[in-house]
Amino acid sequence: MASFRITGGTKLSGEITPQGAKNEALQILCAVLLTPEKVTINKVPDIRDVNKLIELLGDLGVIVKKLSAESYEFTAKDIKLDFFGTEEYTKKAASLRGSIMLLGPLLARFGKAMIPKPGGDKIGRRRLDTHFIGFEKLGAKFLFEQKSNYYHIDASELKGAYIHLDEASVTGTANVIMAACMAEGKTTIYNAACEPYIQQLCKMLNSMGAKITGVGSNLLYIEGVEALSGCEHTMLPDMIEIGSFIGLAAMTKSEITIKNVGLEHLGIIPDTFKRLGIKMEFRGDDIYIPSQENYEIESFIDGSIMTIADAIWPGFTPDLLSIVLVVATQAKGTVLVHQKMFESRLFFVDKLIDMGAQIILCDPHRATVIGLDRQINLRGISMTSPDIRAGVSLLIAALSADGESTIHNVEQIDRGYQHIDKRLNALGAKIERID
Structure with missing residues (x-):
């Protein structure tokens, strides 16, 4: 079983091209x-x-x-x-x-x-x-x-x-x-x-x-x-990878350009991340994300807490709710993440809580995230990847955290993300694969 050893707290920069879907x-x-x-x-x-x-x-x-x-x-x-x-x-x-x-x-x-x-x-x-x-x-x-x-x-x-x-x-x-x-x-x-x-x-x-x-x-x-x-x-570019890179840029205060994203096929994915306060620019078929010290979650027009839920297309894909949840941990504000389709997909939040995140797991389908607004950084811990999307969410958390983290069972991440350690290391990340 392979593991990642991650040294967090480093800003990334550069261009990255998503894999095929x-x-x-x-x-x-x-x-x-x-x-x-x-x-x-x-x-x-x-x-x-x-x-x-x-x-x-x-x-x-x-x-x-x-x-x-x-x-x-x-x-x-x-x-x-x-x-x-x-x-x-x-x-x-x-x-x-x-x-x-x-x-x-x-x-x-x-x-x-x-x-x-x-x-x-x-x-x-x-x-x-x-x-x-x-x-x-x-x-x-x-x-x-x-x-x-x-x-x-x-x-x-x-x-x-x-x-x-x-x-x-x-x-x-x-x-x-x-x-x-x-x-x-x-x-x-x-x-x-x-x-x-x-x-x-x-x-x-x-x-x-x-x-x-x-x-x-x-x-x-x-x-x-x-x-x-x-x-x-x-094949199209992988929209889940694109969403993951958007979340990664925000969490690590990084300046990243995601190349050849197939923008017309992304639906409401960019707008959903904008609701978390993440700035981005569309440059042709590329998405440019500037370095942001802070980002603030929007509220609904009536002032109520933002809810982000999955839905069948053209709604928000359930594969990106784990990314939304981890990104919200360092935002300013509060968001309710509602995972309607799968009843076990939010169970990885215990690892984020161990890292210092403020999350209330309401039930198997809903979690309330109280953003820390970077007042308290996440801290590195040892954890295990339960599935593909949760694994990448934990990787993003580890890259933004203080100190060193270890993620075991990264074969789960390898199932869905192509050479993710090498590609992120090319942007300045510090990920070591341990077999």
Whole structure:
């Protein structure tokens, strides 16, 4: 298990470019299974979850060719369906939650699939009903083997259907879209997730010959086609990394320029950080954050305490609430952070409290942060990263704190952030990786 040793209290400066979007990558990489032709993907992030999925695709028989540091070519001509059910497949697929999105392409192209219960962050209940109900509406039949912990799916006759998703799940929407692309007839998906990642998936599929309309809304129409062809696709910059860098700049009083952010795809992320008092300038497609000694949280028009809550797109992404919470600890003012979607994601605040932050954990979903306005600096401690986003939040806290901090289990951070220690050290951070 690797750890970071961080010496805090140093101002950073310079330019940093966000990686390709992790949450888009997991969908896009699964989509290469929809065609036997070559698919070229650019801006692929070099992170643990993505690399594990690429390795799994290779095990399934996909020919994987690395063209450059961020570009890959995939040819899914001969898929080894007998790899499913093997001990190796079980171990790899169960450890990666993104493996659930293999189902849609496999059902569409081969009419069958099997998968163990997937893993991922322990951030609360993350049910799979949306995926399975959507597949069932398209005609798939399910069998869950309790003994082997495996889902077996027969989808030999997929047919278009009207599907009203029970929740606007991003991965659920992606899975159903991929399955419906080659189903017979027309599929309507209502209450679909409409995140930029879903828009990107639809853009890619349409370039492969799919017929998807309504992209960008929560009402999608899909005309099934018999086959899909190859394509070239470039991923968006990772909006979660961009938000993390904004928070990092504010907490460490740093002057940072975030390059090539894909500003039109960031939604209300910049405005939400502005509500915390963080100044920024948009320079073309870059975000410039000046060094700030202090920043003050806004209140609502009626004078009540600011509340920042997650919501389905185009609302504020839940993946950045941990960053908002840690940034608020050194702001002037008070904010209520309301994490609606996952009931375990705020449990890392005990580490921030140990560092000197003033936080009241109201319940599993809400935390009130009383900003210290830099009157009292956070202090370095030893802690463990519970998940990807909390891990980076603790890293940001450690970089702003007095003294030395140690973060254990940084493999969690590596799952979502590409070479984060090296990239931040290039800006002046003092992070030592200890294996």
